Amino acid sequence: MNLLTSLRIALRELRGGVRKFRILVVCLALGVASVTAIGLVQSGIEQSLEEQGATILGGDIEMEFTYRYANPREKMWMEENASRISEIVEFRSLAVAKKDGVTERTLTQIKAVDNAYPLYGTLSLDGDITLEEAFKPVNGIPGAVMHKALVERLGLKAGSEFRLGFNTFMLNGIILQEPDETGGNFSLGPRTMVLLKDLENSGLIDEGTLFSSRYRMTIPENSDIDDLRTDAETTLGTTFSWRDKRNGAPGIQELVGRVGAFLTLVGLAGLVVGGIGISLTVSTYLETKTKVIATLKTLGADQLTIFFIYLFQVMVLIVIGIVFGLLIGILIPYLLESVLSEFLPVPFNFQIHLSDLLEASFYGLLIGLIFSIWSLAKSCDIKPGALYRDAVINPWKIRVMPYGIVLAGLITLFVASASIFSGIPRLTLYISGGIAGTLVVLGLIAQASKYLSFQLGHSKMVRGKISLGLALRSIGETGNGVISLTLALGLGLSVLASIGQISNNLLRNITGDIPEIAPSFFVIDIQNQDIEHLREMVLAFPSVSKMESAPMLRGIITEINGLPSREISGDHWVLEGDRGITYSSGLPENTVVTEGSWWEEDYDGTPLVSFSEEEGKELGLQLGDYITLNVLGRDIEAEIVNFRSVDFSTVGLGFILSMNPSALAGAPHTHIATIYADPESEEELFDSITSSYPSITVISVSEGIANVARIISGLGSAIIYASSITLLLGFVVLLGASASSVAARVYESAILKVIGATRRTLMLSLTLRSIILGLSASLVAFFAGITGGWAVMKYVLQASYMIEPISGLMIVLGGAFMSLVASLFYFSQPLNTKPSTILYNRD
Template sequence: MAGDDRFSGRGVRLNLPLRLALRELRGGLTGLRLLAVCLILGVAALAGVGSLASAINAGLAERGQLLLGGDVEARLSSRFASGDERARFDREGVVSNVVRLRAMAGTADGADRLLAEVKAVDARWPLYGNFRRVDGPSCRAGCIAPGTAVVAPALAERLGLKTGDTLMIGEARLRVAGVVAEEPDAAGEGFGFGPGVLMARDDVEATGLLQPGAQFRSLYRIKLPPRADAVAVAKRLEAEAPDAGFQFRDSSNGAPSTRRFVDRLGQFLTLVGLTALVVAGVGVAGGVSAYLGAKTRTIATLKTLGADTATIRAIYLWQIGLVALGAVAIGLAIGAATPWIVARLAAASLPVPPVLTPQWGALATAAAYGVLIALAFALWPLAQAARMPAARLFRSLTERRDRPTPGMIAAIVGAGLAIVGITVANATDRLFVLGFVGAALALIGLLWALAGLVRWTAARVPRPRGTLARLALGNLHRPGAPTRQLIVALGLGLTLFATLAVIETNFTGQISRTLPDKAPTFFVIDIPNDGRAGFEAMVAQQAPGAAMTVVPSLRGPVTAVNGVPASQIDAGPDAWILRGDRGLSYAADFPPNNELVSGTWWPRDYAGPPLISIDDDAARALGLKIGDSITVSVLGVELTAKIASTRKIDWQSLGFNFAILFAPGSLEAAPHGWMATLAVTPAQERGIQSALAAQFPTASVVRVKDVLGQVAELLGQLSAAIRAAAGVTVAAGIAVLIGALAAGARARTYDSVLLKLLGATRGQVARATLAEYGLLALVVSGLALLLGAGAGWYVITQVFKLEWQPEWGPVVATVLTGGLVTVLLGLAGSWRALSARPNAVLRDL
């Protein structure tokens, strides 16, 4: 039969394995269910995260005009466009001017005041989309009448406002004309410190908020003629006024900060999902090993009848491939439905409604990951089973498996490299992704080595006196023991969960403990330049002994670095100092909560050419050194200064920290205001707020506790998203545990039967199993806690630059819960073996 062409004939080799594979699959997928479950979990996680991020970005792109409020936007800080500048905008199309600033909004009697984000719009607003009040019709132009204001629902609720009431904005009295129901460009304006107020552009001067040095943004939005190229128009306008301090955006990227946030969160969650898929890959290996272990007699029979290694490999590769493709398809279907599900359940948490059409790019990437993971992890056990001779297959319970051929190992390595290549190619921050991949590979290698050490140690330590203890120890290193699979898979899952628990508890600790202890009570913004002395006197009268810091305040964008326009510099995601306006100030003394890194601080009486001190992280992101120059636009005037020093800034001190500080003599003559921090007792808060409202109605007061509450809410949403993605990893780890148990089920059943024949009771065997899995859980949990703490420390202290303050209770509870699940599932998986009847098992030998 060795030469029978039914198995070895070249003409039928391509179709005979497929026919045999399909015939065997008719009996059901019992042995390959684990492979399917693991792949569905991993692919669904990746496809879901990728589809949601892609769908949100597609929504941002599709609604670019709505989010931006026009086809092109020109943004200025603390000044308005000149007549010539406005004429250039008018030449391109219809122009709408919007002014954005922060101000205190209050009731007519002044009893209640609240920081609000004020948007003053002209009669042409909105250029795109519709504005609508609650219980009112949609509006396309002239939506806000002079002398009126439309308030956000949160402001109406907190101040108890209703239509017809009077609202105070600075020195202006406005009639409340309704509550906002739909604001077309709201999602493109980013994070705000308070609820919004819409008022007419003509009423802004009456508020008294636009005094010299006040901080506001003037936005000129242009609606272009049909078929005009918004990108080209924005570039042309920028080229016509390179030194005017304008920041131009076009509708192709109407909400850049939102897009960056979605991209970064999506990338992080994709890496978490990829970790889940790698963990699932270990389950794939376990499932394939268990399936082929149950097929050893079939394989041995086929080999006895003349089937060669290639035919055997092809038969089961067809089976595994068909099941894997079906699992990938199911995972992709779940991932494709994720944007629709999230849009239905959590629409309010999304920046824009996601596009609900399939995101083919994200789905194709997830499918490639799933196929490559299945290939990388299934080939090893398949090659081992296919190479073994028939005689050894009949003794498979006691035989060690051969290593795959070099060609098969090369295919496995190639699949792994392809996974890394796809990950890096799709990354927005490739260094971060390479670091993550390197750390994941190092972790897998460490867990693999630890598993080998556990087996080696278990085989060589002195044997305990107790029979059950010896049995539990022997089960860790016997042939076919699932020790390595369990340690690698559960180690990955629990380490990831421990890391996330450490990060989350640190964030919580920063908000709830450290920051409130350091934080001032109020930030006061836009104190008039000539009102500083009066402000300090008022504070001294209302809150004697209050801690107060007053600093000069200006704003302006960085327009050039070493003479190169900022728009032409692509320094990656860390070049945040080039994006948007920067807070600017000047100081004679070295600021508190800062540390000098390089260069020297100027003398207090410095009177030379302009010098600056810059944040050290920002300098390193741009490759800057002492002596390099930075150009900043201040009220339309370009000011170039040389870098005299770099500083490490403690941003969590919640004081006034400026990434760019000028030396004395550079900015004093420019119109500017002042900012202050106040730390007062709870009993002094209301008196300070009332006095500020009466004496400085144009100043804005930020209550720090309110800001921290918003930050805590945002962190809570991020934590929920991360926990959901990490939960898939843990679910995959549980599936791997089940697979490892399934892979060793036959051997464990025979062990149980032999022990029963030798006089052991079911309870004794169960206690031995409990000891085995308890020891494994202890090892894995301890290592996960150690590695998770190390990874969490790096993220908190090196990435987020926060203090190391984890809460060990939740972290330890997370890890111990994972260990307990390991033990319980181990006992549940062994119950069938414990219940096996000796006569039935022995007849099957």
């Protein structure tokens, strides 16, 4: 073997042009472009979150306290270490206003701020007024600002009055943009912003009500944030939640990372689809070089020399495809920067990151090699005589050594790299296994389709049906691109089918199943003296089937068996922030204890706790373990004496933690309740409760579900749009498959015209061929989508699954349509060919 000789011959052959490699270049370029664009957008968002961390958070440091204000000792620590401090209180309540003579009540997220807000950035208000001017009282009525959606819902305008709790406010401005909006918590309602001091006597932030207080600080430039956090935890304990500007929006950053990783995996699936086009292009090109290869072998060229002649040519085209893909991938986020900045709920700043370009190039190179090597081996590992006789190459008779080993190594490297770079190795392996399984099934279906089509095409069943018989016999021929077409179209449609099934099932679980068993309302901030009167009033409504209530506090699990909780159980969601806590002397109705036993009703000893079974086992807890809860700044160590089954899917009352009453004696708290009523009476019930108890917050479950459904629907649509690259690549491969079979179709048409076939017969034959191939690939994609959707819903999301027939039908029809459209590009040559010309020039 002489590599220099191989390279010299390869470059000489490339001088003849690269037009025959167009499909290869396009497939690789589109695949690399999708991975590049996704990587750059993700990196742009992450970098913006990092650079604007202080603005997004609202300060260099934030200390958050649950349902209490910072105590004097905690405030003293802040004053000693911060340059400036801003105090913010957030909670949910109802905004009440008159609209066309009718009282409107709408859920709103209230943000009560002080005069120092905002420490970073600027709050943008409609009308170009300052926040100070907007808060200025008019005729003794304090001012407020709202988001536009809430203003429209309540029918307000500048100067209109509305009520929060017992206090009246005047709308003086509409919020256009908050500098710290991204860093806030999830909100079920639009924002209302007021001055904190103006909420006094409103009844909304009394002892035991559900609110969070946040203290945002700027610190001197030479301050070390890690040292400050350590000092705060040492001095004050772990009675607060800490965030700083290095990760101003941890939830958003995690979501961006996970969605970006998933979309990258979808992009890699698109690359695999493009790889099928690469394999088809290489095979088609090498078929035109059979006599050249035979001549080289006759002249003494060994197998590896010939292999590298064409490998070098393919490598040059792979590099060209990667370069084009990188350029397109850079242009997409660059041209759409302004659109993305408006569309995304997070800041986006476009910059070119070398790591993203290298990652996309690496994936492109691996896919190019993986799908080229076997095609090269097929043509180079046969005898010269077979090449001169135009023999059909059987890919299964190729020597496994060394091609198979190299191919297996490249595939392993590809999957391992994707697992490492994505950061979600388990999901990557699942998706890789799904892609491999789908390709195997599609390959088997393609072979079965060819066999059945050949048998049916020569059977008595199609006698007299000339066009159908021609179509079936054409599919059954050897080496006609059917396998490549089925693999590309089927895999592309499988990706979209799976995402469609998952998205639709998520929405069905939220909007379909839950409302049937969910309560009508959640009622929070019910004072102890009001709970029984409220129950009597609610149950007096004939349409109310039941009302459930429980005392409620919130606390943070800080320690497990005397050690920091995160050291024992990691970053479990139960340890993220505060969790709901209730208490009960006796075993509550419908409570199922799965392990251990409930305490006696008159128990008055050391604190005991009942833990939700599933979450407790995930944390590694056992009976007899001790957990430390920080409730309103007070540490309570309690022994786990039982585990109980808690079903959160019903959206009813469910608590991770339930304690004996004496453990929480003296702790100020309120009650939470769920009300089940007929839908037609919900509005009347809502008005009755909110008018009788202005400080109580009533949350409509149906509205909350609708909000969540909108978010999931939007996210699902974005993922589907991004995943459509797989379908585009599948279409390109279809064009390549159609182009590769043009010569065969032209010769076939010439023969058929000689024996009397009409143009209509040929047209119908070609149409039926395309539809049959498209339907066979689409049906596999339909079942692959069902399988993938079921697996994700059952094992990843642990939710119920139901086949979505409409989504599946669209996939099947779409596949047939795409196959037909791709074939239409090349219908004209077989239909317009002159038999005499074709047959005269045929060797």
